[in-house]
Amino acid sequence: MSSVKNVLIVGGGIGGLSAGIALQQAGIQAEIIEYQPEYKVYGVGIIQPSNALRALDQIGVADQCLEEGYAFNTFHMCASNGHRFTTASTLPLGRFPGNNGIPRNRLHHILLEAARLKGIHIRMGTTVTHIDNQSDAAHVTFSDNTSGSYDLVIGADGLHSKVRSLIFGDQIKSQYTGQSVWRFTTERPAEVDNGFMIFGKKSKAGLVPMTKNSMYLLCVTAEGDRPKISEDQMVSKLKEHLSEYTTPLVTDIINRIQDPKDIVYRPLEWLLLPDPWYQNRVVIIGDAAHATLPQLGQGASLAIEDAVVLAEELQKEGAVSEVLSAFMERRFDRCKMIVNVSKTIGEWEQMEWKGTPVPDANIGALMGRTLANMMAPI
Ligand SMILES: Cc1cc2nc3c(=O)[nH]c(=O)nc-3n(C[C@H](O)[C@H](O)[C@H](O)COP(=O)(O)OP(=O)(O)OC[C@H]3O[C@@H](n4cnc5c(N)ncnc54)[C@H](O)[C@@H]3O)c2cc1C
Known part of the structure; x- marks a missing residue:
């Protein structure tokens, strides 16, 4: 020692x-x-990808994370209209799934x-x-x-x-990268049983299951050299970014976005x-x-x-x-x-x-x- x-x-x-x-x-x-x-x-x-679960296991908390989160192995890759063009499997490691989403x-x-x-x-x-x-x-x-x-x-x-x-x-x-991420927690419909990445022409959206009942929506955008967004613009700006997505996976969520306090926005x-x-x-x-x-x-x-x-x-x-x-x-x-x-x-x-x-x-x-x-x- x-x-x-x-x-x-x-x-x-x-x-x-x-x-x-x-x-x-x-x-x-x-x-x-x-x-x-x-x-x-x-x-x-x-x-939490499987290598995170492997490390969490070494400190004795991986199983609890799995119990309180939502394990999944794939990300469906979709166009903005929802067309799935491929599915990317993330690698399970030993007894751990490819990913675990967790609040x-x-x-x-x-x-x-x-x-x-x-x-x-x-x-x-x-x-x-x-x-x-x-x-x-x-x-x-x-x-x-x-x-x-x-x-x-x-x-x-x-x-x-x-x-x-x-x-x-x-x-x-x-250093600021020019990109920001917007995130919004909402109910998880049964069809979101794995991760989804949805590619727009000006941004990228995603759905990540977190628990049996919840998931989060993410949207990565380019905010140029003006990454600061005031609270009164939060809802309208996010909705503007999401307007390029026509898949119901996203459109069904848009109406639920009402309160800026529910949006977590972060320049990267x-x-x-x-x-x-x-x-x-x-x-x-x-x-x-x-x-x-x-x-x-x-x-x-x-x-x-x-x-x-x-x-x-x-x-x-x-x-x-x-x-x-x-x-x-x-x-x-x-x-x-x-x-x-x-x-x-x-x-x-x-x-x-x-x-x-x-x-x-x-x-x-x-x-x-x-x-x-x-x-x-x-
Ligand atoms: C939008 C976004 C999404 C992310 N998603 C993922 C993801 O899906 N998976 C993933 O693995 N990672 C993700 N990350 C990265 C992840 O959040 C960080 O890498 C992780 O939190 C780093 O942990 P940390 O303990 O080093 O720092 P932090 O989590 O930032 O913790 C630092 C702690 O130190 C405290 N502190 C700060 N200054 C002082 C001080 N002077 N004195 C005493 N205490 C202080 C803070 O209050 C805080 O509690 C994401 C990051 C962002 C921004």
Whole structure:
């Protein structure tokens, strides 16, 4: 076992909670700080591909996710009029289905309960203000003026990570891709028993089952350099985007969209922190190190995998620098692949929607190859 015995995790989201559970399981004491005074879990649903379920299984919560979500193996690919031109099967892995859709707040609840059951102390409404990052320990000052010393600090504080900026400076920033995603939760009709991707001329829509009774509609659009949408425009803008779809799969939903508060709209940003993601006693994981577009449904999967792999490496003998270097060896190329492929798909989509498609761009083939690569052992 490495010399790391007590760890501070900054950020109690998907990656931070997973890291806490994985570390406690490995016999390493973990404490989490979360800057929200109480959790407000944004978002709608999450697609958990089989590699995410494999990682969740390692922290003991895959079965609960399957119980509370909706497992499916295929995505039907359709034209805007509903014509199905192909069906893409996603790869089951061992006993796990190709995908599990789950409401984001259910996933959060499952991870939070598991963390609490492991006895992890979670301090809400707290962040870091300073890290004195030495070679033998990280000395942390918190926003409530308390302080503590840790063998390791994990920055799992998302896209706009404070830990990343304290350690690596402010020059590494996320970049807007030109695309945004709109999402709307609604009742799931029986015919939506698998995922659907529906391709328009100016956007892409999708239906993702989440539970026995619910699904979400997504619509990926190009918003140019004006991604901000005011609340009073939310409903009309989304309806305008959806007007190019004539399939009842979409038209049946349009009338249900009445309240802007039911729409979750998000401009899409990406970020890849160069290798290494660690310095002395601080390491960055999840979106804070590699935020990606949702095109491959892999962002949260990568955060959970980071957590599992880091805990595995920390159980091995070796100096902390060796352990963290071994962690990078297992994580960097895999995460870089997802960030880059998702970005490429987003760029190709935008070219197509402008009427100038990239010659020979084959999004389906690229997605298939990339997702197949993700099934390799981590
Ligand atoms: C529209 C959209 C759809 C997506 N769909 C999918 C999908 O279907 N499947 C999938 O796998 N992924 C998906 N993702 C990606 C996924 O949401 C992220 O990759 C995942 O949430 C990353 O987890 P994280 O823990 O690294 O960061 P977050 O989930 O962002 O968690 C960070 C946590 O840190 C806290 N925090 C922030 N700053 C501080 C601070 N200074 N101090 C203390 N705490 C702090 C935050 O409050 C939060 O709780 C999607 C993303 C988007 C934007």
